[in-house]
Amino acid sequence: MIGLSVRYGDLQAVRDVSFTAEPGQVTAVLGPNGAGKTSTIEVCEGYRRAAAGTVRVLGLDPATHQRQLGERIGVMLQEGGVYPSARVLDTVRHYCALYGKGAVADDLVAQVGLTSRAKATWRRLSGGEQQRLSLALAMAARPEVAFLDEPTSGVDVNGRDTIRGIVRDLAREGCAVVLATHELDEAERLADRVVIFDGGQVIANGTLAELRKGHDEIRFRSDPHLDLPALAIAIGMVASQVGPDEYVIDAPPHPRLMAQLTAWLAEQGHPIADLRAGGQRLEDVFRRLTAKQGDAP
Amino acid sequence: MSRFLTQLRTELQLTLRNGEQLLLTLGIPVMLLVFFSLVDVLPTGTDDPVDFLAPGILALAVMSTSMVALGIATGFERSYHVLKRLGVTPLGRPRLVAAKIGAVAVVELVQFAVLVPVAFALGWSPSPANWALAVCAVVLGTTAFAGIGLTLAGRLRGEINLAAQNGLYLVLLLLGGMVIPFAKLPSGIRAVAHGLPSGALADVLRETLGGAGSQPTTSWIVLAVWAVVMPVVAAAVFRWD
Numbered sequence: 001m002i003g004l005s006v007r008y009g010d011l012q013a014v015r016d017v018s019f020t021a022e023p024g025q026v027t028a029v030l031g032p033n034g035a036g037k038t039s040t041i042e043v044c045e046g047y048r049r050a051a052a053g054t055v056r057v058l059g060l061d062p063a064t065h066q067r068q069l070g071e072r073i074g075v076m077l078q079e080g081g082v083y084p085s086a087r088v089l090d091t092v093r094h095y096c097a098l099y100g101k102g103a104v105a106d107d108l109v110a111q112v113g114l115t116s117r118a119k120a121t122w123r124r125l126s127g128g129e130q131q132r133l134s135l136a137l138a139m140a141a142r143p144e145v146a147f148l149d150e151p152t153s154g155v156d157v158n159g160r161d162t163i164r165g166i167v168r169d170l171a172r173e174g175c176a177v178v179l180a181t182h183e184l185d186e187a188e189r190l191a192d193r194v195v196i197f198d199g200g201q202v203i204a205n206g207t208l209a210e211l212r213k214g215h216d217e218i219r220f221r222s223d224p225h226l227d228l229p230a231l232a233i234a235i236g237m238v239a240s241q242v243g244p245d246e247y248v249i250d251a252p253p254h255p256r257l258m259a260q261l262t263a264w265l266a267e268q269g270h271p272i273a274d275l276r277a278g279g280q281r282l283e284d285v286f287r288r289l290t291a292k293q294g295d296a297p
Numbered sequence: 298m299s300r301f302l303t304q305l306r307t308e309l310q311l312t313l314r315n316g317e318q319l320l321l322t323l324g325i326p327v328m329l330l331v332f333f334s335l336v337d338v339l340p341t342g343t344d345d346p347v348d349f350l351a352p353g354i355l356a357l358a359v360m361s362t363s364m365v366a367l368g369i370a371t372g373f374e375r376s377y378h379v380l381k382r383l384g385v386t387p388l389g390r391p392r393l394v395a396a397k398i399g400a401v402a403v404v405e406l407v408q409f410a411v412l413v414p415v416a417f418a419l420g421w422s423p424s425p426a427n428w429a430l431a432v433c434a435v436v437l438g439t440t441a442f443a444g445i446g447l448t449l450a451g452r453l454r455g456e457i458n459l460a461a462q463n464g465l466y467l468v469l470l471l472l473g474g475m476v477i478p479f480a481k482l483p484s485g486i487r488a489v490a491h492g493l494p495s496g497a498l499a500d501v502l503r504e505t506l507g508g509a510g511s512q513p514t515t516s517w518i519v520l521a522v523w524a525v526v527m528p529v530v531a532a533a534v535f536r537w538d
Binding site for chain 1: 300303304307310311314315373374376377378379381382383384385386387388389538
C-alpha cells in the first residue's frame with residue numbers, strides 16, 4: 001500500500017501509510033489500541049474504503065475486487081464473527097463449503113485443538129477457544145494472504161502456542177501473513193517484518209534486526225541500589241537503572257565487557273539475574289520510536 | 298453445493314435451532330388462531346370467528362417472520378460481527394441477502410402449510426378465494442416488513458433492536474386489524490391503523506380470501522407503498538458493522 005489514509009468523518013484514523021507484506025513472511029502491524037491497525041487491515045480486506053492512497057492485495061484493488069479477493073484471503077476478526085448459536089464443527093464446515101478449497105472441517109478443528117469442543121456453540125466457548133475457532137475459519141480459505149487481527153488476544157499459554165505454530169506454518173506454506181497486534185512480545189516471537197503504527201502513522205518499518213540495529217544493550221537484574229558510579233569506573237561504561245532492580249548498559253555485548261560486569265558484581269557480592277545481551281527488545285524499540293515521535297514538533 | 302444454498306442451509310439450521318423464533322413464527326400464530334376461533338370473545342363481527350381470524354393470522358405470520366425474526370437475527374448478527382465476517386468471504390453481501398430472503402420464504406411456506414390446514418380444520422371456508430392475489434399480497438407484505446425489520450436491525454444495537462422489534466410487533470398486531478377489527482378501534486386510531494403495513498396486509502388478505510376487506514383498494518396502495526419505500530430506506534441506512 002502507498003499513501004493510505006482512512007477517515008471517519010472529521011477524524012483521520014490513518015495518515016499516509018505505506019508498507020508491503022511479502023509472501024512466506026509474517027508481517028506484524030504493531031501499535032497501541034487506536035493506532036490505526038484495524039482500519040488499515042479493513043481497507044486491505046475490502047471492508048472499508050480508503051480516503052486516499054493506493055492499496056493492492058494480490059495485485060487486486062480491494063475496493064473494486066472484493067469478491068475475487070474474498071476467494072484468496074483468510075480473515076480473522078479482532079472479535080466475534082460467528083453465529084453465537086452455531087456449533088464449532090458446523091461453523092467450520094460452513095466456511096469450508098463457502099470457500100470450496102477442499103479444506104476438511106474435522107482436520108481444521110483438530111489443528112486448532114477444538115476437537116473435544118466440536119459440538120459446543122460459539123457462546124459456550126472461552127475467549128481463547130473463540131479465537132482458535134476464528135483462526136480455523138481463516139484457514140478454511142487456504143489463504144494466499146491471511147489478515148489476523150489480534151489472534152492471541154485473551155488466549156491462554158497453550159492456546160498461544162497452538163496459534164503461533166499455525167501462523168508459522170501458514171507463512172512456511174507461502175502465505176503472506178499480516179498480523180495486527182498490540183502485544184509486542186507476540187510480534188517479537190512471530191514476525192519477520194514489523195510495521196509500527198502510532199497515531200495513525202507508520203513510524204517504523206523493517207525487520208527486527210533492522211529496527212534494533214545500532215541499539216545493542218546489556219540488560220540485567222541485581223540488587224536495587226547498586227553503586228553505579230563505581231560500576232562505571234570498573235567497566236568503563238555507564239549503566240542506567242530502568243527499574244527497581246533492572247539495569248541497562250547501552251553497548252554491544254563484547255565478551256570483555258560482560259566479563260568485567262559479572263566480575264564486578266561478584267566482587268561486590270551482588271547477585272545477577274535475567275542477564276540479556278544483544279539487540280533491544282521490541283518493547284524498547286517501540287518505546288524509543290514512540291518517544292521520538294512524541295518529541296517531534 | 299452453491300454458496301447461496303450453503304448459506305441458505307445455515308440460515309435455516311439456525312432458525313430451527315432457535316426456539317424463541319419458532320415460538321414467534323409458528324407457536325404464537327397457531328395458538329392465537331386456535332384459541333380465538335374456539336373461544337368466541339373477540340368482536341370479529343362474523344358468524345364464525347375463524348373467517349375473520351384466518352387472514353389476519355396469516356398476515357401476522359408474515360410479519361413475525363419477515364420483520365421480527367429476520368430483524369432480530371440480523372441485528373444480533375450485526376452486533377456479533379457475523380455480517381462483517383461473511384461479507385469478506387466469497388459469499389459476498391448480495392448472496393448473503395439473497396439467502397436471508399430465501400430463508401424467510403421457506404419459513405413462510407412452512408407457516409402457511411401449517412396455518413391454512415389448521416384454519417380449514419377450524420371451519421374456515423374462504424369464498425371467493427383468489428390465492429394468486431393472496432400470494433402477491435404476501436410478497437408485498439414480506440418486502441415491506443423485511444424493509445422495516447432490516448432498517449431497525451441495521452441501525453440499532455442488538456439488545457435495543459430486540460426490544461424495538463418486539464414492541465413494534467405488539468403495536469402492529471393490536472392496531473393492524475389482525476385480531477381486532479378496524480371498526481372496533483377509536484376513530485383517530487382507525488385512520489392510522491389503515492395506514493399501517495399490518496393493517497393493509499390483513500385487509501388485503503381478508504379481501505382476497507373471502508371478499509371481506511374493509512377498504513381493499515386503499516389497502517393495496519398502502520401495502521405497495523410500504524413495500525417500495527421500506528427496502529429503499531433499509532438499503533440506505535443499513536450499517537454492516
